[in-house]
Amino acid sequence: MVFGLFGSKRELNHFILITLDSCRYDSFMAAQPRTIPKLVGGLDRVEKRYSYASWTAPSHYNLLTGLMPHSSPANVYASEYYKEDFLRYRDRLGVKDVEFKSMVPQLWLPKYLKGKGFETNAMVSLPVLNPATGVNKDFDTFKLMPKHNDMLAMLDEMEAHMKSRPSKGLKGDTPQFYLLNVGETHYPYALPDEPRGLWPQISGVNGVFKKLDEQVKDGELVSDNESGEFFDQDKLDQLRARQINTVKYLDEKVFPRLYDMVPKGTWITVTADHGELFGEMGYFGHGPILHDKCLEVPFLEGLVR
Ligand SMILES: [Zn+2]
Numbered sequence: 001m002v003f004g005l006f007g008s009k010r011e012l013n014h015f016i017l018i019t020l021d022s023c024r025y026d027s028f029m030a031a032q033p034r035t036i037p038k039l040v041g042g043l044d045r046v047e048k049r050y051s052y053a054s055w056t057a058p059s060h061y062n063l064l065t066g067l068m069p070h071s072s073p074a075n076v077y078a079s080e081y082y083k084e085d086f087l088r089y090r091d092r093l094g095v096k097d098v099e100f101k102s103m104v105p106q107l108w109l110p111k112y113l114k115g116k117g118f119e120t121n122a123m124v125s126l127p128v129l130n131p132a133t134g135v136n137k138d139f140d141t142f143k144l145m146p147k148h149n150d151m152l153a154m155l156d157e158m159e160a161h162m163k164s165r166p167s168k169g170l171k172g173d174t175p176q177f178y179l180l181n182v183g184e185t186h187y188p189y190a191l192p193d194e195p196r197g198l199w200p201q202i203s204g205v206n207g208v209f210k211k212l213d214e215q216v217k218d219g220e221l222v223s224d225n226e227s228g229e230f231f232d233q234d235k236l237d238q239l240r241a242r243q244i245n246t247v248k249y250l251d252e253k254v255f256p257r258l259y260d261m262v263p264k265g266t267w268i269t270v271t272a273d274h275g276e277l278f279g280e281m282g283y284f285g286h287g288p289i290l291h292d293k294c295l296e297v298p299f300l301e302g303l304v305r
Contacts, residue, residue, distance in 0.1 A: 012116065012175040013094035013303070014266040016258075017063065020298075021056060021126060022286055023185040023247065024275030025049075027240065028298040031247035035255045036270055039302035047071070049299040051274045055287040057128045059273035060135055060181065066109040069271055069297050092267045092301070093175075110138035110177065118177045121161070123154045125183030148183040149246075150192040151254045159261065184250060185272070187285065189242035191249050199239075202285070236279035243276065259304050269301035 020028070025048045037043045049069035053059040066086060073081060082100075089098040093116065103112050110120040121141045122129075129135055131142045141161075145153060158178065184191065188199035231239065262268075275296045277283035286294050 010173050010175055010265060011094075012118070012265075013092065014176045014178075014262065015092050015113070015118070016178045016180065016262070016266065016268045018180045018182060018268065018270045019060065019063065019273045020182050020184075020247070020250070020270065021186040021273055022276045023243065023272040023298065024293055025272075025296040025298050026293075027185075027243045027276070028247055028272075031244045031251065033247055033251035033255075035251050035259065037300060038259065039268055039270065039304065040300045045300070047299040049271065049297055050295045051272070051297050054274050054289055054294045056126050056181075056273050057133070057135070060129055060179075063273070064109050064135060064179070065107045066103060066112065068269065069299055092269070094265065094267070108138060113175075113177045114138055114140075116175070118175045120177045122179040122181075123157060124179070124181040125149065126181060126186065129181055145183075147192060148186065149190050151180070151182045151184060151250060152192065152257070154180050154182075155254070155257055155261065181273070182250070184246040185243055187239070187276075189239060189246050191246065231279075231284055233279050236284060239284075240278040243278075262304055264305055266304045267301065268304055269299075271299045271301075272297035 029043065029046065032043060034043075037046055040046060050072050051059050051069045052062045052067065066089070067082065068085060068088075070081070070085075086100050086103070087098060090096065093113075095116070102115060103109075106112075113120055119141075120139045122136070122139050123143050123145055124130070125145050125148045127144060127148075130144045136142045143157070147153065162172075187202065190196075190198070258268075274286045275294045276286050277289055277291055277293055280293055281291060283289050283291055283294075
Protein backbone atom coordinates (compact mmCIF):
# COMPACT_ATOMS: atom_id res chain seq x y z
CA MET A 1 0.00 0.00 0.00
CA VAL A 2 1.32 3.40 -0.93
CA PHE A 3 0.66 6.39 1.31
CA GLY A 4 1.29 9.35 -0.92
CA LEU A 5 0.49 12.99 -0.55
CA PHE A 6 -2.99 13.84 0.70
CA GLY A 7 -3.10 10.55 2.65
CA SER A 8 -3.71 8.42 -0.44
CA LYS A 9 -4.50 4.78 0.25
CA ARG A 10 -3.79 3.71 -3.27
CA GLU A 11 -3.02 0.00 -3.51
CA LEU A 12 -1.56 -0.15 -7.01
CA ASN A 13 1.12 1.78 -8.84
CA HIS A 14 0.32 4.53 -11.23
CA PHE A 15 1.60 3.46 -14.64
CA ILE A 16 2.89 5.99 -17.18
CA LEU A 17 3.85 4.66 -20.61
CA ILE A 18 5.87 7.14 -22.66
CA THR A 19 6.61 6.77 -26.35
CA LEU A 20 9.27 9.12 -27.68
CA ASP A 21 7.96 9.14 -31.21
CA SER A 22 10.55 8.07 -33.83
CA CYS A 23 13.40 8.10 -31.31
CA ARG A 24 15.79 5.50 -32.54
CA TYR A 25 17.99 3.72 -30.02
CA ASP A 26 21.33 5.20 -30.99
CA SER A 27 19.98 8.77 -31.02
CA PHE A 28 18.78 8.27 -27.47
CA MET A 29 22.19 6.92 -26.40
CA ALA A 30 24.14 9.62 -28.25
CA ALA A 31 22.27 12.29 -26.28
CA GLN A 32 23.73 10.77 -23.09
CA PRO A 33 20.66 11.53 -21.02
CA ARG A 34 21.20 11.61 -17.27
CA THR A 35 17.74 12.05 -15.79
CA ILE A 36 15.65 9.66 -17.88
CA PRO A 37 17.86 6.60 -17.14
CA LYS A 38 17.57 7.12 -13.38
CA LEU A 39 14.68 4.67 -13.67
CA VAL A 40 17.17 1.88 -14.29
CA GLY A 41 20.24 3.17 -12.49
CA GLY A 42 22.18 4.56 -15.43
CA LEU A 43 22.49 4.88 -19.18
CA ASP A 44 24.39 1.60 -19.53
CA ARG A 45 21.26 -0.24 -18.38
CA VAL A 46 19.06 1.14 -21.12
CA GLU A 47 18.05 -1.76 -23.34
CA LYS A 48 18.07 -1.85 -27.10
CA ARG A 49 14.76 -3.40 -28.08
CA TYR A 50 12.82 -3.80 -31.29
CA SER A 51 9.45 -2.36 -32.15
CA TYR A 52 6.85 -4.74 -33.57
CA ALA A 53 6.00 -2.18 -36.23
CA SER A 54 7.77 0.48 -38.28
CA TRP A 55 5.29 3.31 -37.86
CA THR A 56 3.14 5.05 -35.32
CA ALA A 57 -0.35 3.60 -35.61
CA PRO A 58 0.36 -0.17 -35.60
CA SER A 59 3.11 0.29 -33.06
CA HIS A 60 0.78 2.00 -30.58
CA TYR A 61 -1.95 -0.53 -31.22
CA ASN A 62 0.51 -3.25 -30.32
CA LEU A 63 1.70 -1.42 -27.19
CA LEU A 64 -1.90 -1.14 -26.09
CA THR A 65 -2.31 -4.88 -26.37
CA GLY A 66 0.20 -4.85 -23.52
CA LEU A 67 3.24 -5.90 -25.52
CA MET A 68 6.34 -3.78 -25.08
CA PRO A 69 9.05 -3.66 -27.77
CA HIS A 70 10.70 -7.08 -27.84
CA SER A 71 14.23 -8.30 -27.21
CA SER A 72 14.25 -10.68 -30.20
CA PRO A 73 15.06 -13.86 -28.24
CA ALA A 74 16.09 -16.97 -30.20
CA ASN A 75 14.79 -20.51 -29.63
CA VAL A 76 11.59 -19.39 -27.89
CA TYR A 77 8.01 -19.81 -29.03
CA ALA A 78 6.29 -16.46 -29.48
CA SER A 79 3.45 -17.52 -27.16
CA GLU A 80 5.91 -18.25 -24.34
CA TYR A 81 7.60 -14.89 -24.82
CA TYR A 82 4.24 -13.11 -24.72
CA LYS A 83 3.26 -14.82 -21.45
CA GLU A 84 6.57 -14.01 -19.82
CA ASP A 85 6.43 -10.41 -21.03
CA PHE A 86 2.95 -10.07 -19.61
CA LEU A 87 4.11 -11.18 -16.14
CA ARG A 88 6.12 -7.95 -15.97
CA TYR A 89 2.80 -6.25 -15.21
CA ARG A 90 3.20 -7.57 -11.65
CA ASP A 91 6.03 -5.07 -11.21
CA ARG A 92 4.53 -2.37 -13.38
CA LEU A 93 1.22 -2.32 -11.56
CA GLY A 94 2.41 -3.44 -8.14
CA VAL A 95 0.12 -6.46 -7.95
CA LYS A 96 0.98 -9.96 -6.76
CA ASP A 97 -0.67 -11.74 -9.62
CA VAL A 98 -1.55 -10.88 -13.14
CA GLU A 99 -3.46 -13.41 -15.16
CA PHE A 100 -3.12 -13.47 -18.89
CA LYS A 101 -6.62 -14.90 -19.14
CA SER A 102 -7.92 -11.55 -17.86
CA MET A 103 -6.69 -10.06 -21.13
CA VAL A 104 -8.82 -12.45 -23.17
CA PRO A 105 -10.68 -12.00 -25.43
CA GLN A 106 -10.05 -8.26 -25.97
CA LEU A 107 -6.24 -8.36 -25.66
CA TRP A 108 -6.48 -4.69 -24.76
CA LEU A 109 -4.45 -3.18 -21.95
CA PRO A 110 -6.75 -0.20 -21.18
CA LYS A 111 -9.68 -2.61 -20.73
CA TYR A 112 -7.57 -4.83 -18.49
CA LEU A 113 -6.42 -1.85 -16.41
CA LYS A 114 -9.95 -0.57 -15.98
CA GLY A 115 -10.84 -4.01 -14.65
CA LYS A 116 -8.13 -3.47 -12.04
CA GLY A 117 -9.65 -0.12 -11.04
CA PHE A 118 -7.43 2.18 -13.09
CA GLU A 119 -8.51 5.41 -14.68
CA THR A 120 -7.09 5.37 -18.21
CA ASN A 121 -5.76 8.49 -19.96
CA ALA A 122 -3.95 9.24 -23.19
CA MET A 123 -2.28 12.36 -24.50
CA VAL A 124 -0.95 12.01 -28.01
CA SER A 125 1.09 14.24 -30.31
CA LEU A 126 0.61 12.58 -33.69
CA PRO A 127 -2.71 13.01 -35.53
CA VAL A 128 -2.67 9.39 -36.71
CA LEU A 129 -3.49 8.56 -33.09
CA ASN A 130 -6.31 11.11 -32.79
CA PRO A 131 -9.28 10.35 -30.53
CA ALA A 132 -11.47 9.27 -33.46
CA THR A 133 -9.14 6.37 -34.32
CA GLY A 134 -9.45 2.78 -33.18
CA VAL A 135 -6.76 3.10 -30.53
CA ASN A 136 -9.16 5.24 -28.45
CA LYS A 137 -10.96 2.34 -26.84
CA ASP A 138 -11.54 1.97 -23.11
CA PHE A 139 -9.89 5.30 -22.30
CA ASP A 140 -11.51 7.64 -19.79
CA THR A 141 -9.70 10.62 -21.30
CA PHE A 142 -7.97 10.83 -24.67
CA LYS A 143 -6.52 14.04 -26.09
CA LEU A 144 -4.67 15.03 -29.23
CA MET A 145 -2.38 17.79 -28.01
CA PRO A 146 -2.65 21.19 -29.76
CA LYS A 147 1.08 21.18 -30.56
CA HIS A 148 2.84 18.10 -31.86
CA ASN A 149 6.03 18.81 -29.91
CA ASP A 150 5.29 19.92 -26.37
CA MET A 151 5.64 17.31 -23.63
CA LEU A 152 5.68 20.06 -20.99
CA ALA A 153 2.09 20.85 -21.97
CA MET A 154 1.21 17.23 -21.15
CA LEU A 155 2.65 17.67 -17.66
CA ASP A 156 0.56 20.84 -17.28
CA GLU A 157 -2.51 18.75 -18.16
CA MET A 158 -1.58 16.08 -15.64
CA GLU A 159 -1.24 18.69 -12.92
CA ALA A 160 -4.54 20.28 -13.89
CA HIS A 161 -6.09 16.81 -13.78
CA MET A 162 -4.78 16.38 -10.24
CA LYS A 163 -6.13 19.72 -9.08
CA SER A 164 -9.55 19.43 -10.68
CA ARG A 165 -10.19 15.95 -9.35
CA PRO A 166 -8.03 15.46 -6.29
CA SER A 167 -9.53 12.08 -5.52
CA LYS A 168 -8.75 10.81 -8.98
CA GLY A 169 -5.54 12.46 -10.12
CA LEU A 170 -2.03 11.20 -9.51
CA LYS A 171 -2.24 12.19 -5.83
CA GLY A 172 -5.54 10.41 -5.23
CA ASP A 173 -6.60 6.88 -4.39
CA THR A 174 -7.43 5.78 -7.92
CA PRO A 175 -4.53 4.30 -9.84
CA GLN A 176 -3.89 6.19 -13.04
CA PHE A 177 -2.67 4.95 -16.41
CA TYR A 178 -1.25 7.54 -18.79
CA LEU A 179 -0.12 6.95 -22.35
CA LEU A 180 2.04 9.90 -23.38
CA ASN A 181 3.00 9.98 -27.06
CA VAL A 182 5.77 12.59 -27.21
CA GLY A 183 6.44 14.41 -30.48
CA GLU A 184 9.62 16.45 -29.95
CA THR A 185 11.65 13.48 -31.20
CA HIS A 186 9.54 13.23 -34.38
CA TYR A 187 10.50 15.04 -37.60
CA PRO A 188 11.33 17.95 -37.79
CA TYR A 189 12.81 17.34 -34.29
CA ALA A 190 11.88 20.84 -33.18
CA LEU A 191 11.81 22.18 -29.64
CA PRO A 192 8.46 23.74 -28.68
CA ASP A 193 9.68 27.31 -29.07
CA GLU A 194 11.29 26.86 -32.50
CA PRO A 195 9.62 28.96 -35.20
CA ARG A 196 7.65 26.91 -37.70
CA GLY A 197 8.69 26.41 -41.26
CA LEU A 198 12.45 26.06 -40.92
CA TRP A 199 12.24 22.56 -42.38
CA PRO A 200 9.88 21.39 -45.11
CA GLN A 201 6.58 19.73 -44.32
CA ILE A 202 6.80 16.10 -45.39
CA SER A 203 3.38 14.53 -45.47
CA GLY A 204 4.41 10.87 -45.54
CA VAL A 205 6.84 11.39 -42.71
CA ASN A 206 4.43 13.54 -40.78
CA GLY A 207 2.05 10.67 -40.39
CA VAL A 208 -0.38 11.00 -43.30
CA PHE A 209 -1.72 14.43 -42.35
CA LYS A 210 -0.59 17.47 -44.25
CA LYS A 211 0.21 19.52 -41.20
CA LEU A 212 1.08 17.93 -37.91
CA ASP A 213 -0.56 20.53 -35.75
CA GLU A 214 -3.75 20.91 -37.70
CA GLN A 215 -6.89 19.82 -36.00
CA VAL A 216 -8.18 16.50 -37.16
CA LYS A 217 -11.25 17.99 -38.79
CA ASP A 218 -8.92 19.84 -41.11
CA GLY A 219 -6.72 16.82 -41.68
CA GLU A 220 -6.25 15.91 -45.29
CA LEU A 221 -4.87 12.83 -46.92
CA VAL A 222 -2.08 13.82 -49.24
CA SER A 223 0.50 12.06 -51.33
CA ASP A 224 4.10 11.71 -50.30
CA ASN A 225 6.96 13.79 -51.55
CA GLU A 226 5.59 17.27 -51.56
CA SER A 227 8.92 18.44 -50.33
CA GLY A 228 10.55 18.27 -53.74
CA GLU A 229 14.18 17.24 -53.57
CA PHE A 230 15.21 14.45 -51.24
CA PHE A 231 17.48 15.58 -48.41
CA ASP A 232 21.19 15.25 -49.12
CA GLN A 233 23.40 13.52 -46.57
CA ASP A 234 24.52 16.81 -45.04
CA LYS A 235 20.89 17.68 -44.29
CA LEU A 236 20.24 14.17 -43.01
CA ASP A 237 23.21 14.46 -40.64
CA GLN A 238 21.80 17.76 -39.39
CA LEU A 239 18.43 16.11 -38.85
CA ARG A 240 19.97 13.29 -36.83
CA ALA A 241 21.78 15.87 -34.68
CA ARG A 242 18.45 17.62 -34.19
CA GLN A 243 16.80 14.41 -32.99
CA ILE A 244 19.65 13.90 -30.51
CA ASN A 245 19.17 17.48 -29.35
CA THR A 246 15.48 16.86 -28.62
CA VAL A 247 16.42 13.96 -26.34
CA LYS A 248 18.84 16.25 -24.48
CA TYR A 249 16.10 18.84 -24.12
CA LEU A 250 13.56 16.33 -22.81
CA ASP A 251 16.15 14.95 -20.40
CA GLU A 252 17.16 18.35 -19.02
CA LYS A 253 13.92 20.32 -19.10
CA VAL A 254 10.98 17.93 -19.04
CA PHE A 255 11.73 14.61 -17.34
CA PRO A 256 13.11 16.23 -14.14
CA ARG A 257 9.72 17.89 -13.68
CA LEU A 258 7.85 14.66 -14.44
CA TYR A 259 9.94 12.63 -12.00
CA ASP A 260 9.44 15.30 -9.31
CA MET A 261 5.71 15.67 -9.72
CA VAL A 262 4.61 12.03 -9.56
CA PRO A 263 4.03 10.45 -6.16
CA LYS A 264 5.75 7.44 -4.73
CA GLY A 265 4.46 4.27 -6.29
CA THR A 266 4.59 5.47 -9.89
CA TRP A 267 5.98 3.13 -12.53
CA ILE A 268 7.25 4.75 -15.70
CA THR A 269 8.14 3.01 -18.94
CA VAL A 270 10.05 5.00 -21.57
CA THR A 271 10.44 3.68 -25.09
CA ALA A 272 9.81 4.65 -28.72
CA ASP A 273 7.18 3.50 -31.16
CA HIS A 274 9.78 2.92 -33.90
CA GLY A 275 13.15 4.22 -35.02
CA GLU A 276 14.14 6.53 -37.84
CA LEU A 277 16.45 6.45 -40.86
CA PHE A 278 18.90 9.23 -41.62
CA GLY A 279 20.23 8.21 -45.01
CA GLU A 280 21.18 4.58 -44.41
CA MET A 281 20.61 2.64 -47.67
CA GLY A 282 18.99 5.75 -49.11
CA TYR A 283 16.17 5.85 -46.57
CA PHE A 284 14.85 8.74 -44.54
CA GLY A 285 12.20 8.59 -41.84
CA HIS A 286 10.12 5.53 -40.99
CA GLY A 287 7.08 3.62 -42.20
CA PRO A 288 7.47 1.77 -45.50
CA ILE A 289 11.06 0.91 -44.69
CA LEU A 290 12.66 -2.45 -43.99
CA HIS A 291 15.79 -1.65 -42.05
CA ASP A 292 17.03 -2.50 -38.54
CA LYS A 293 17.30 1.18 -37.57
CA CYS A 294 13.59 1.59 -38.17
CA LEU A 295 12.88 -0.94 -35.43
CA GLU A 296 15.65 -0.28 -32.90
CA VAL A 297 14.25 1.59 -29.90
CA PRO A 298 15.40 2.41 -26.38
CA PHE A 299 13.61 0.68 -23.55
CA LEU A 300 13.79 1.40 -19.83
CA GLU A 301 11.33 1.20 -17.00
CA GLY A 302 11.03 1.25 -13.25
CA LEU A 303 9.59 2.92 -10.19
CA VAL A 304 10.46 6.58 -9.99
CA ARG A 305 11.13 6.16 -6.28
ZN1 LIG B 1 5.69 7.28 -34.58
